[in-house]
Amino acid sequence: MDDTLYTQRPWLKNYDKNVPPNLSYDNKTFCEKFRETVARYPDKPAVIYLGKRLSFKDMDLLSNRLAHYLKQNGLKPGQVVGLNLPNIPSHYIAVLAVQKADGVSSGLSPLLTPSELVHQINDSGARIILTLDVLYEKIFDAARKTDLSAVLVSSIADFLPPAKAFLGKLLKKIPQAEVKPIAGVKVERFMDALKAMPETEVTGSKGMDEVLYMMYTGGTTGPAKGAQLTQRNVMCNIQQVRVWLDTGPSDLFLSAFPLFHIAGLCLGGSSLLDGITQIAVPNPRDTHFLIEAIKKYRPTALVNVTTIFLELMKLPEFKTLDLSCLRWCLSAAQPFPPENIREFEAIVGQGKLIELYGMTETSPVTCCLPRYGKKKPGSIGMPLPDTVFKLIDPATGEPAKLGDPGEIAISGPQVFTLGYYNQPEETAHALRDGWMYTGDIARMDEDGYFYIVDRLKDMVIVSGFKVFTRELDDVLVTHPDVQAAASFGVPDPERAGSERVACAVVLRPGIEKGDAERDKIIAYLREKVAPYKVPKRVIFMDELPTSGVGKILKRELKQMVLQKGL
Numbered sequence: 001m002d003d004t005l006y007t008q009r010p011w012l013k014n015y016d017k018n019v020p021p022n023l024s025y026d027n028k029t030f031c032e033k034f035r036e037t038v039a040r041y042p043d044k045p046a047v048i049y050l051g052k053r054l055s056f057k058d059m060d061l062l063s064n065r066l067a068h069y070l071k072q073n074g075l076k077p078g079q080v081v082g083l084n085l086p087n088i089p090s091h092y093i094a095v096l097a098v099q100k101a102d103g104v105s106s107g108l109s110p111l112l113t114p115s116e117l118v119h120q121i122n123d124s125g126a127r128i129i130l131t132l133d134v135l136y137e138k139i140f141d142a143a144r145k146t147d148l149s150a151v152l153v154s155s156i157a158d159f160l161p162p163a164k165a166f167l168g169k170l171l172k173k174i175p176q177a178e179v180k181p182i183a184g185v186k187v188e189r190f191m192d193a194l195k196a197m198p199e200t201e202v203t204g205s206k207g208m209d210e211v212l213y214m215m216y217t218g219g220t221t222g223p224a225k226g227a228q229l230t231q232r233n234v235m236c237n238i239q240q241v242r243v244w245l246d247t248g249p250s251d252l253f254l255s256a257f258p259l260f261h262i263a264g265l266c267l268g269g270s271s272l273l274d275g276i277t278q279i280a281v282p283n284p285r286d287t288h289f290l291i292e293a294i295k296k297y298r299p300t301a302l303v304n305v306t307t308i309f310l311e312l313m314k315l316p317e318f319k320t321l322d323l324s325c326l327r328w329c330l331s332a333a334q335p336f337p338p339e340n341i342r343e344f345e346a347i348v349g350q351g352k353l354i355e356l357y358g359m360t361e362t363s364p365v366t367c368c369l370p371r372y373g374k375k376k377p378g379s380i381g382m383p384l385p386d387t388v389f390k391l392i393d394p395a396t397g398e399p400a401k402l403g404d405p406g407e408i409a410i411s412g413p414q415v416f417t418l419g420y421y422n423q424p425e426e427t428a429h430a431l432r433d434g435w436m437y438t439g440d441i442a443r444m445d446e447d448g449y450f451y452i453v454d455r456l457k458d459m460v461i462v463s464g465f466k467v468f469t470r471e472l473d474d475v476l477v478t479h480p481d482v483q484a485a486a487s488f489g490v491p492d493p494e495r496a497g498s499e500r501v502a503c504a505v506v507l508r509p510g511i512e513k514g515d516a517e518r519d520k521i522i523a524y525l526r527e528k529v530a531p532y533k534v535p536k537r538v539i540f541m542d543e544l545p546t547s548g549v550g551k552i553l554k555r556e557l558k559q560m561v562l563q564k565g566l
Contacts, residue, residue: 003399006390011382011448016372018246023385025236025413030099030212031204033235033273034060041249041275048297049089049280052159059096059272062089065194066097067202073128073150073186077102077206080124080214083260084108084117084131084139087268087280090154090190091259094130095269099212100202106214106226107260110135111547114142119223120216121146124421130154130190134177143182153179154190156282208232214421215262217360226421227360237363237414238270240384245328245354245371247301249275254293255303256284261549262364263332267303287311291318298325302348305333305550313344323348328371332356333549335452335470337477338377355380357452361436363414367450378474379449380442387412389450390435391442405443405453405468409435441468458554460489460499462532467501469554472535475528476503479521481511486544487535488558502537504544504557513540537561 012021028036042057054062070081081098083105085091098105106124108117110132117138121129127149131139136153143151156174181187206212212231216224242248253271255278257264271278279293284305290312293299304312309331312318329344329352336344336355345353354371357380358364367389369381383389390399391406400406415436419427430437441453454468461467469487476485484506489499505521507513518538525534539561545553 001398003390005399005402006444007388009383009388009448010444010446014370014373014382014447014449016244016246016370018372019244019370019385021385023236023239023243025239027208028235029204029206029208029231030235030269030273031206034096035203037273037275044249044275045277046272047089047092047278047280049159050282051164052089052161054089054159056272056275059093061199062093062194063096063100064199064202065197066093067100068197068200069152069193070097070101070103070128071202072197075101075103075128078104078211080104080106080126082106082108082121082124082126082129084110084129084135085154085260086110086132086282087256087259087264087284088132088154088156088282089159089280090130090152092268092272092280095259095265096272097202099206100204102204102206104211104214105265106216107258107262107265109258109260112138114138116224117142118145120226121148123223124214124216124226128152132156133179134175136177136179140180140182143185148182148185150186150188151182152188152190152193158191206231208235209417211418213262213265215265215360217262218426225423225426227416228418228421229360229363229416230418233363233414233416234266234269236386236412237266237365238273240386240414241266241270241365241368242274244368244384245330247274247276251276251301251327252297252299253278253301253303254281254290254297254299255279255301256281256290256308257303257305257332257549258284262360263358263549266358266364284308285311287315287318291315291321294321294323294325300325300327301330302326303330303332306331306336307334307546307550309336309344310340313340313347319347321347326352328352328354330354330356332358333547334551335378335380335474337474339478341377351375357381357440357450359438361416361430362410362412363416366410366412366414374447376445376447376449379445379451381450382448383410383450384412384414387414389442389444391444392437394441394456400443402446403443405441407456408438408440408442408450410438411435455554458488460487460501462489462492462501463495463498465530465532467533469501472501472503472525472529472533475525476505476521479524481507481517482521483508484544484552486552486554486557488554488561490537490558490562500537501533501535502539502558502561503535504539504541504561506541506543
């Protein structure tokens with residue numbers, strides 16, 4: 001296998017001047033880096049939450065208290081603690097405390113179904129869960145099917161001034177829910193538990209090659225898998241991203257990425273280690289909150305999933321904001337439609353949008369558009385320092401030629417080495433000869449910029465021809481009547497082993513659904529794509545199913561269509 005096209009790293013010639021091809025990693029642990037930051041910036045705000053400012057010293061002392069609680073309640077080194085919380089202070093405190101107590105943190109998405117929640121708790125072996133009162137009912141229901149020993153319950157009102165918390169509850173602006181006892185499980189309020197614990201330092205003794213986070217991913221081929229990310233994986237990636245984006249203590253981050261997701265955890269955790277103040281966003285879909293936070297705090301960086309940026313662009317109050325404070329805007333989790341980039345940058349500033357590519361198994365960032373250099377619309381950018389991408393032709397197993405599509409395989413210090421927890425077969429499939437095979441199809445141009453073409457599992461085979469659904473989606477959303485679209489394959493009843501292309505379409509407001517509109521869209525596609533790519537079915541929907549971070553869930557969409565016969 002001749003992969004010199006990729007291992008020679010043609011992208012290096014386009015790196016920003018501040019980014020070297022290889023880094024010297026400082027080999028310090030998460031807890032060591034945080035102690036250094038607290039010593040350097042004790043009184044600087046670490047987290048701003050609904051007007052309340054918690055300093056780095058505050059976060060240190062509060063996380064000491066929680067670490068003592070975790071240890072006193074039976075947390076053993078290497079055990080998982082489940083974090084079922086939005087972006088509120090208790091979540092940031094818990095990220096620190098779990099590491100101080102030598103535990104492993106694992107995000108539990110509030111969007112998980114009860115059966116998914118039970119699977120993740122049992123699979124990880126978590127005995128202690130931190131949750132929110134309005135999310136508590138699911139934990140209560142799941143508890144009898146798990147071995148939970150303790151549940152700590154936070155509230156949106158935690159850390160707010162007493163008068164503000166009282167009024168918020170009275171006026172029902174702060175959601176609340178009943179917290180019922182669970183037989184055989186210790187259930188306590190987060191604030192009560194912390195008050196009973198000492199502030200004395202808890203240092204953490206975990207080594208660089210021990211697990212820092214176990215974050216669940218996948219579920220496309222069965223139940224979600226726990227990706228084990230070592231301290232070395234995570235700390236190397238934090239350093240790579242810090243250098244690439246040229247960030248530091250002068251930054252102020254406003255991010256709606258949830259901490260229970262690897263992207264939010266990466267940003268939230270690295271900010272705590274790098275002395276960067278971050279504005280907590282309890283509800284990532286509250287665009288009004290984001291606009292008010294921009295007005296009040298003047299962040300230097302705005303970080304969101306693409307769908308939130310697209311929603312913001314629809315709002316006149318966002319378009320008229322003074323956004324000169326923003327140094328850059330980061331978009332991840334799904335591609336930013338190229339046709340919307342010019343419109344977005346007309347609002348935030350030319351060249352400020354940075355797209356990146358990452359995955360849970362890579363801690364997560366591996367590829368990114370440059371902070372200062374050329375940004376190519378539709379591209380995920382170039383691999384980070386010490387990171388190599390190669391594209392493998394799925395049909396031959398050989399490296400793809402320049403410009404041809406192939407599956408992304410990644411090598412770098414951020415790629416998980418321990419694999420999936422208790423999943424040796426899944427690990428062997430993903431990790432081959434030191435390379436992480438991602439399941440994503442991409443192409444590389446002559447400058448070393450990469451472009452996602454499709455997910456390998458989303459590629460449709462029509463009578464032997466490959467249809468990359470991502471490319472078809474990009475064409476669909478250029479139609480003036482289409483607001484969002486997702487293409488996928490369904491079995492072809494007339495040809496065994498072959499598929500047909502189907503498209504789910506959300507029309508713009510005011511456009512009437514019906515055969516005339518369907519014919520109009522199909523006629524448009526016939527002018528734009530090869531005949532075998534034209535969908536046999538166009539289904540109109542009010543909205544597309546998405547994940548907690550805004551990704552369109554094509555597998556669920558396909559199941560909906562097949563089960564309901566749409």
